[in-house]
Amino acid sequence: MIRFIGLRVLQAVPVLVGSTFVIYALVFALPGDPIVALFGDRTPNPAVAARLREQYHLDQPFIIQYLHYLGGVVRGDFGTSFTGEPVADILARTFPVTLRLAALALVLEITVGVTLGLVSGLRAGGPFDASVLVLSLLVISVPVFVLALVAQDVFGVWLGWTRPTVGQGAPIQDLLLPAAALAAIGAAEIVRVTRATVADTARMDFVRFAAAKGMSRGHVARVHVLRNSLIPVVTLLGTNFGTMLAGATVVEGVFNVPGVGRTLYQAIIRGEGPTVVSLVTVMVVVYLVVGLVVDLLYAVLDPRIRHAS
Template identity: 60%
Template sequence: MLYYLVRRILQAIPVLIGTTFLIYFMVFAMPGNPILGLFGDRAPNPALLERLEEQYQFNQPFIVQYLNYLGNVLQGNFGLSFSGQSVNEILARTFPVTLQLAAIAIVIEIVVALALGLISGLRPGGIVDYFSLGFSLLLISMPIFVLCFIAQFFFAVQLGWFSPTVGANTSIGNMLLPGIVLALFVIATPIRLARTSVMETSRSDFVRTAYSKGLSRRRVVPVHILRNSLIPVTTQFGSDFGLLIVGATVTEGIFNVPGVGNTLYQAIIRGERPTVVSFVTVMVLIYLIVNIVIDLLYAALDPRIRYAK
C-alpha cells in the first residue's frame, strides 16, 4: 500500500502544477489592468501605478510571474491581495468555514442517500423506491439557486426554523440550512447508485450462501450487502465532497456565508491573480487528497482488493 500511495502522490504533482499553470494563464489573459480597477474612475498617479505593478509583478512576462508564484507556493507563501492582506491569512479565515459547510452537507448526503438507497434496493417497486425516484428526479431538474431561494423563503422566512443568512455567526445551527441545500443538490446520484448497487449485491452468490447458512437478515444486510455495495457509492461521495468545496459559491453568496465562494468571486471581479490561483490551487489539492483517501478505503471495504506494486 505504501508503494501505491507514493505512486499516487507522484501522479498528483503534475496534475497540481498543470492546474495552477492553466488557471494562472487564464487569469493573466483577462483583459484590462486590475490595478487600474482599484482606482475606479480616478486616474492614478503614474509613479504609484508603476510601483503597484512592480509590487505585484504585473510588469513581468507571464512565464516569469508564474515561476515566481510557483516558487513562493512551494515555500508556503501564496502572495498578497490587493488590499495588502496575506492570501495565507484569507485562506486560513475562509477555508475552515467552507470545509465546515461541506462536511455538514456530506454527512447529510451520506445518511439520507444510504438509507433511501438501501431500502429502495432491498424492496424495489415499493413506496420508498417510488418516492426516492421522484425525489431524485425533482432535485436533478432544479438549479442550485432555486433550491437556495425555496429553502430560504419557506424554512427560514416563513417557518422560522433556521436563520435566513449566516453572516459572521458560523455555528452549526446557522450553517445547517445551507448545508441541507448543498446536500440536496448532489444527493440524487448517490441515491440511485446505492439502490442499483444494493440490488446487484443482493443477487450475488455469497449473499445466497449467507442465507443458506442460516444467517439472519439483520446480519446479512449490513455485513454482506451494504458493505459490498459501498465501493461505487464511496467513489461518488468522494467526488461530491470535492464538488461541495468547489461549487459552494452560489450557496455561500445567497446565504451570506463568509467562506471561499464569496471571497473567490470577489477576487475574480477584482482580477486578483494571487488570490484566485491560490484558492483554486488549494481546492485542487484537497480534491486530489480526497480521491487518494477514497482509493485507500477500497481495501478496507473489500478485502479482496489489493494494491499491486
C-alpha cells in the same frame, strides 16, 4: 500499502502543477487591468500604478509571473491580495468556514443518500423504491442556486425555522440550511447509485447463501450487501466533494457565508489574480487529498485493489 500511497501521491503532483498552470493562465487572460480596477472610479497615479505592477510582477511575461507564483507556493507563500492582506491570512479566516460547511454537507449526503439508497435497493420494484427514484430525479434536475434560494425562502423566511443568512462566526446551527442545500443534489445521486448497486448485490449467490445460513436480514444487509455495494458510492462521494467546493461559491453567496466561495467570487469581480489562483489552488489540493483518501478506502473495502497496485 506504503507503495500504494506513494504511487498515488506521485500521480497527484503533475495534476497539481497542471491545474495551477491552467488556472493562472485563465486569470492572466482575463480582460482589463486589475491595477486600474483596484482604484475604482479614481485615476491611479502612474508612479503608484507602476510600483504596484512591479510588486505583483504584472509588468513581466506570463510564464515569469507563473514561476514567481509557483516558487512562492513551494515556500508556503501564497502571495498578497491587492488590498495588502496576505492570502494566507485570508485562507486562515475563510477556509475553516467552508470546510465546516462542506463536511456538514458531506455527512448529510452520506446519511440521507446511503440510508434511502439501501432501503430502496432492498425493496426494489415497490412503491417506496418508485417514490425515492422520482424524488431523487426531481432534485437532480434542479440547479443548486435554485435549491439554495428556495430553501432560504421556505425554511428561513416563511417558516422561520432557521436564520435566512449565516450569522457572525458561522455557527453550526446557521450552517445546517446551507449545508442541506449544498448536499441535496449529491444526496440524490448517492441514493440512485446506492439503490442500483444494492439491488444488484442483493441478487448475488453469496448473499442468498448468507440468508440461507439463518443470518438476520439486518446483518445480511449491513455486512454482505452494503459493504460490497460501497465502492461506486465512495467514488461518487469523492467526486461530489469537489463539486461541493465549487457549489459552495454559489451557496455561500446566497446565505452570506463568510467562506472561501464568497471570497473567491469577490476576488474574481475585483480582478485579484493572486488571490483567485491561491484560493483555487488550495481547493485543488483539498480535492487531491480527498481523492487519495478515496483510493485508500478502495483498498480497505476490496484488498484486491491494493494488491493489484
